[in-house]
Amino acid sequence: MRTFSLLSYDEAQAYREAYVAALPELVERLRRRAERTGGPVLDGGVDSVQPLGGWFFEQLAADAEDGLSEYPMWWQPGAENSKGFFGEPAPSLRQVRLIDEVAAYLAHVVQASVPEAQWTIYRRDPKYRDIKQHRTVLEGPFGVIDPVAVVYKQAIGPISSGQTPDLGILHRWASSKINLIGDGDGG
Numbered sequence: 001m002r003t004f005s006l007l008s009y010d011e012a013q014a015y016r017e018a019y020v021a022a023l024p025e026l027v028e029r030l031r032r033r034a035e036r037t038g039g040p041v042l043d044g045g046v047d048s049v050q051p052l053g054g055w056f057f058e059q060l061a062a063d064a065e066d067g068l069s070e071y072p073m074w075w076q077p078g079a080e081n082s083k084g085f086f087g088e089p090a091p092s093l094r095q096v097r098l099i100d101e102v103a104a105y106l107a108h109v110v111q112a113s114v115p116e117a118q119w120t121i122y123r124r125d126p127k128y129r130d131i132k133q134h135r136t137v138l139e140g141p142f143g144v145i146d147p148v149a150v151v152y153k154q155a156i157g158p159i160s161s162g163q164t165p166d167l168g169i170l171h172r173w174a175s176s177k178i179n180l181i182g183d184g185d186g187g
Contacts, residue, residue, distance in 0.1 A: 001152070002074050004122075005133040012121045012134035019073050019136050020119045026104035033059075033066070033101065042105060044112050046178055049105075049171040056102050057165040060155055063092050072100035074136075074148055088160035099155050103147040106174055107138055110147075113178040114140050122146075142177040 004012065031042045037059065040051035071077050075096050082090045091099070111117050117140030122132045137146045150173055157163035 001079075001148075002076050004135040007134045009121070009123075009134065012136070015073065015134075016119060016121055016136040022073065023104045023107065026101050027108050030101035030105050033098075037064075044109060046109055046113060046171070046174050049109055049174045050168070052102070052105070053165075053167045053170045056098070056155075056170065057158060057167060059098055060095055060158060060165075063094055066094050066097060068094075068097055070097075072096055072148075074100070084160060091155065091159045095155065095159060099151050100148065102170070103151040106151065106170060107147040109174050110138065110140075110142075110145075110177050114142065116140055117142075120144075140177075145177065 004015075007015065027042075034040055034042055034052075034055065037055075039055040039059070040048060042048050042052065071093065075093075079090055084090060117138050119136055120139045122135045122137045122144060124133055132146070135146055135149075137144050139145075151170070154165065154169050158165045
């Protein structure tokens with residue numbers, strides 16, 4: 001992933017604006033991908049995230065050609081198809097794009113149910129040297145969340161070590177953000 005803590009605040013603002021502007025296309029791209037592959041209907045509701053989990057992990061394992069070539073904005077070009085610290089495989093660029101799309105969709109679902117949630121830049125006193133410094137995050141009554149980090153974390157185990165994925169984790173995560181403020185039924 002990109003090292004956001006190295007960005008100046010102005011660079012982080014420019015990134016946030018570009019990322020937020022790209023979100024609708026990422027969501028639409030995921031909808032088209034789901035439709036094309038027999039995946040779930042993605043209507044923007046929290047209930048749509050339940051079938052998304054199983055389909056996401058199936059697609060992640062298949063690592064099928066997606067017809068695209070660009071890198072997600074948050075990805076460090078060249079890191080795909082490399083090896084981790086212990087020799088474990090890194091995700092392919094196709095897998096990284098799928099992670100990007102699913103993260104955008106989760107954010108879309110949360111924002112649809114929690115309209116006061118806003119994209120902002122994570123900031124902490126520089127003396128703490130927080131690795132999350134200057135990341136684009138979603139902030140609301142549920143606190144500060146980074147949907148990309150959430151989806152990436154869930155994807156990396158099955159990709160790098162063949163761990164069995166938790167098919168319901170994405171739904172539980174989205175539901176918890178919505179239910180935390182007493183809005184939505186949790187699916």
